[in-house]
Amino acid sequence: MSYEDVLTRYEPVIGLETHVELGTKTKMFCGCKTDFGAEPNTQTCPVCLALPGALPVMNRAAIEATIQIGLALNCDIAEWCRMARKNYFYPDMPKNFQTSQYDEPLCVEGYVDVTVDGKEYRIGIERVHIEEDTGKTLHVGGATGRIHGATESLVDYNRAGIPLVEIVTKPVPGLGALAPEVAKAYVAELRDIVRALGVSDVRMEQGSMRCDVNTSLNLPGDDWGTRTETKNVNSLRSVERAVRSEIIRQAGILDDGGKIFQETRHFQETTGDTRSGRSKETATDYRYFPEPDLVPIAADPVWVTSLREALPEKPSVKRARLREEWGISESDMQSAANAGAVELIEETIAAGASPAGARKWWLGELARRSNELGVELSEAGATPVQVAELQKLVDDGKLNDKLARQVLEGVVAGEGDPAAVMASRGLEVVNDTGALTAAVDEAIAANPDIAAKIRDGKVAAAGALVGAVMKTTRGQADAKTVRDLILERLGAS
Amino acid sequence: MTDLTRLNAASLADLIATKQVSAVEVATAHLDRIAAVDDRVHAFLHVSRAEALAAAERVDRGEVTGPLAGVPIAVKDVVATEGIPTTAASKILEGWKPPYDATIVARLKAAGMPILGKTNMDEFAMGSSTEYSAYGPTKNPWDLGRIPGGSGGGSSAAIAAYEAPLAIGTDTGGSIRQPGAVTGTVGAKPTYGGTSRYGLIAFSSSLDTPGPCARTVEDAALLHAVIAGHDPRDSTSINQSVPDVVAAARLGKNGDLTGVKLGIVKEFAGDGSEPGVTAAFRESLDALVKLGAEIVEVSCPHFEYALPAYYLIAPSEASSNLARFDGVRYGLRTGDDGNRSLEEVMSLTRDEGFGPEVKRRIILGTYALSSGYYDAYYGQAQKVRTLITRDFQSAFEQVDVLVSPTTPFTAFPFGSRTSDPYQMYLADLFTIPTNLYGGPAISVPCGLSEGLPVGFQIMAPTMADDRMYRVAAALESAVGTLTPPAL
Incomplete structure (x- = not known):
């Protein structure tokens, strides 16, 4: 049963719930820092540890960021709303309730409009609300790192209380076979929008952006089917794969006359399929009620208006503008966006590089390196200014392509800026014709047979001499210059 | 020589400020009194002798000054005190020493008030008799066979027994006022949000209000002024200046209430108050009329739903507030033998750590918030709360304050109301409406019924705490304070 085959018989409906960890300096309800990767339990206090008697106080910056996200997603901002308690017991949640929002989202x-294959799709946003993150539990002693089989569990509360924004789409029907790609495009667009706002670093691999994907199938003309919720979807690619595999899995069950159960499933990064988690039928009753420790949120309309006016250029508008300026195709721009390279390329151009040169480095060497290291492109080891400088050295003829790659290697290894690396590694193109002529003469003298052939007009044989010269100059000569010089010395030009 | 423990806080502060006695002498006198009588009264769960004396020494060295500098105080065990055990009278927090001070405790320290210790209470402030303390009940100094009220029975009994001149209480449904009434002392619940809840172990977040316990109205006002005022750590704290309660109490002392309108609530009549309570209340009304006050009957038609609404809202919030006591981070942990699952350990811990009344309210609250029941119970109770608030607002358009007995009955014998929770809940019949509204109220002694103290309650509009102090001080000047029999 192929994916295409399934889509001839069933219609998918998808929905996405995305959590974005805000980049506020302090936590949502206390003054603790939010730095990633700190020693466990060093960024905690009575409030985020839920010591008896401690009380939350709302972080204004978190509300501001949530409103900014809402505005950027074309939402209405509630004039008055409240936080709610979501009650359930779990050791990584210090209060044993999560302060969230329920029926009164901000x-x-x-x-959000997204473009797939040149066609625009409008994804409805149902709500954007604010809530707090939980701590992290580490299960020790078992083979799997899961609670089953573990001998003890350790909890790190550094993350507890970091503000999270949850963005929930409306159900999206009518996508057919494109559902996985639209889902991925939506998450990519959302990421770009949030990144442009500067309110989160939206790194899926670090968990600062996390996605749950809801999928259901129905026969044409029927009501929507029962949906499953797939968690643990931690990359753009996984979003696409998760929807696709869930469509195929559900179709298999439906084809066999089976029933889809409403349940939470977990995406498996290694296999690309989903596995059953806890069943929603036995799910906890969260006993939501308005959080009595916090006063209602009533954002001043003047404030909201000023935030609306200060919104940055929409990523889609910006991409259209840059595409024009850079003279590239829609799909080239899409790959730049998917690689998270748009701003980096933009900054590199601003630092003096040509659009083509800037794109080449970010989407080539540096993209490869960031993939290898599993880090964001911006963390690949070079700054836009360094990339611009590198490209200038190429443009000035001081480096050829091969040498430039070696210089970049030095730059990302922390050896300094491109010019410094070029100097210290001695990688500059040999342009000194005296030295080059000597090398050419040396090669001619060492290869009299080939020289004779060239003199006889067989200029194609010059390649062997060029190779010899490049070898003696350790690749630092410009091949065309060498070739011209050989022909000139042998009177064949 | 004067027995320092018999003096009120204002007098002690004056003696200390004028160096007639040292703060250490005052603290020592009270610590000695505690040592002498508390085995019979059991007002204290923990006595912090060293900390109290160290604080008193700082006052004597002139490092701290202020209206109550050097006057020692007892603090209800539900309020966090850094380094001093804080248990909320529950086994689940046995031995827990907070790493931080509640805001009101920080203010007591900044005011130079030595903390004598932590007072007994019903577990997590749930109860009206201290019989639900995990560490045994406090005895009423008026009759050691009777309850001292609750939940803050320890604080009020400590004052009545001259173990402390002042104490901190917390009032969720009457836990400052009802113990004040049955021990013949003053207890004031400030406006909700007028005193910070930061560091107060939450029972019902939307109702809990810390406040002063004292033997005189002026003393209560002096303490009120020390602890009240905006706290940025408490989101529900009111960012306004505190009404001048001390000036109001001093104004009231002159015994003139000309033009003051007192409202009596029609719906509180025929409510099953003991005859002696009704009689003392009526006599006090007459006394107030003689001081120039005018009595107006007002109707608060929704007050009759206050008790059921309270017993949905408070347990609902409590069921959530008490979820943090799971044995993971602090306090008791039961059954962690390496074989049991986390859930089992949490369950065993909570089963062993919580007493019967706490469990009853957690179950009640969990049920009331459950999907499918929320609208009928918690949602409905919130609507009632709004209606009660409107009753108060419309009443305060007609009168300056509302008055009533504080509690329908005087101190009852131990064990007489524990078998039927509802009989216990009735103790707060007159105090609960104020908590649902959020306004201030005070209980002031107004006489005896069969040898036991009766309390007179004065309820005022939100942020008009000064009004109740004025009327309370006037009543006190007319009927006098009460002195319990010697222990």
């Missing part, structure tokens, strides 16, 4: 009724 932002409602928005949309």
Whole structure:
């Protein structure tokens, strides 16, 4: 049963719930820092550890960021809303309730437009709300790192209380076979929008952006089917794969006359399929009620208006503008966006590089390196200014392509800026014709047979001499210059 | 020589400020009194002798000054005190020493008030008799066979027994006022949000209000002024200046209430108050009329739903607030033998750590918030709360304050109301409406019924705490304070 085959018989409906960890300096309800990767339990206090008597106080910056996200997603901002307690027991949640929002979200009724294969799709946004993150539990002693089989569990509360924004789409029907790609494009667009706002670093691999994907199938004309919720979807590629594999899995069950159960499933990065988690039928009753420790949120309309006016250029608008300026195709721009390279390329151009040169490095060498290291492109080891400098050295003829790659290697290894690396590694193109002529003469003298052939007009034989010269100059000569010089010395030009 | 423990806080502060006695002498006198009588009264769960004396020494060295500098105080065990055990009278927190001070405790320290220790209470402030303390009940100094009220029975009994001149209480449904009434002392619940809840172990977040316990109205006002005022750590704290309660109490002392309108609530009549309570209340009304006050009957038609609404809202919030006591981070942990699952350990811990009344309210609250029941119970109770608030607002358009007995009955014998929770809940019949509204109220002694103290309650509009102090001080000047029999 192929994916294409399934889509001839069933219609998928998807929905996405995305959590974005805000980049506020302090936590949502206390003054603790939010630095990633700190020693466990060093960024905690009575409030985020839920010591008896401690009380939360709302971080204004978290509310501001949530409103900014809501506005960027074309949402209405509630004039008055409240936080709610979501009650359930879990050791990584210090209060044994999560302070979240329930039936009074801060932002409602928005949309995001995404483009797939040149066609635009409007994804409705049901709500954007704010809540706190939980701590992290580490299960020790078992083979799997899961709680089953573990001998003890350790909890790190550094993450507990970091503000999270949850963005929930409306159900999206009518996508057919494109559902996986639209889902991925939506998450990519959302990431770009949030990144442009500067309110989160939206790194899926670090968990600062996390996605749950809801999928259901129905026969044409039927009501929507029962949906499953797939968690643990931690990359753009996984979003696409998760939807696709869930569509195939559900179709298999439905084909056999089976029933889809409403349940939470976990995406398996290694196999690309989903596995059953806890069943929603036995799910906890969260006993939501308005959080009595916090006063309601009533954002001043003047404040909201000023935030609306200060919104940055929309990523989609910006991409269209840059595409024009850079003279590249839609799909080239899409790959730059998917690689998270748009801003980096933009900054590199601003630092003096040509659009083509800037794109080449970020989407080539540096993209490869960031993939290898599993880090964001911006963490690949070079700054836009360094890339611009590198490209200038190439443009000035001081480096050829091969040498430039070696210089970049030195730059990302922390050896300094491109010019410094070029100097210290002695990688500059040999342009000194005296030295080059000597090398050419040396090669001619060492290869009299080949020289004779060239003199006889067989210029194609010059390649062997060029190779010899490049060898003696350790690749630092410009091949064309060498070739011209050989022909000139042998009177064949 | 004067027995320092018999003096009120204002007098002690004056003696200390004028160096007639040292703060250490005052603290020592009270610590000695505690040592002498508390085995019979059991007002204290922990006595912090060393800390109290160290604080008193700082006052004597002139490092701290202020209106109550050097006056020692007892603090209800539900309030976090850094380094001093804080248990909320529960086994689940036995031995827990907070790493931080509640805001009101920090203010007591900044005011130079030595903390004598932590007072007994019903577990997590749930109860009206201290019989639900995990560490045994406090005895009423008026009759050691009777309850001292609750939940803050320890604080009020400590004052009545001259173990402390002042104490901190917390009032969720009457836990400052009802113990004040049955021990013949003053207890004031400030406006909700007028005193910080930061560091107060939460029972019901939307109702809990810390406040002063004292033997005189002026003393209560002096303490009120020390602890009240905006706290940025408490989101529900009111960012306004505190009404001048001390000036109001001093104004009231002159015994003139000309033009002050007192409202009596029609719906509170025929409510099953003991005859002696009704009689003392009526006599006090007459006394107030003689001081120039006018009595107006007002109707608060929704007050009759206050008790059921309270017993949905408070347990609902409590069921969530008490979820943090799971044995993971602090306090008791039961059954962690390396074989049991986390859930089993949490369950065993909570089963062993919580007493019967706490469990009853957690179960009640969990049920009331459950999917499918929320609208009928918690949601409905919130609507009632709004209606009660409107009752208060419309009443305060007609009168300056509302008055009532504080509690329908005087101190009852131990064990007489524990078998039927509802009989216990009735103790707070007159105090609960104020908590649902959020306004201030005070209980002031107004006489005896069969040898036991009766309390007179004065309820005022939100942020008009000064009004109740004025009327309370006037009543006190007319009927006098009460002195319990010698222990």
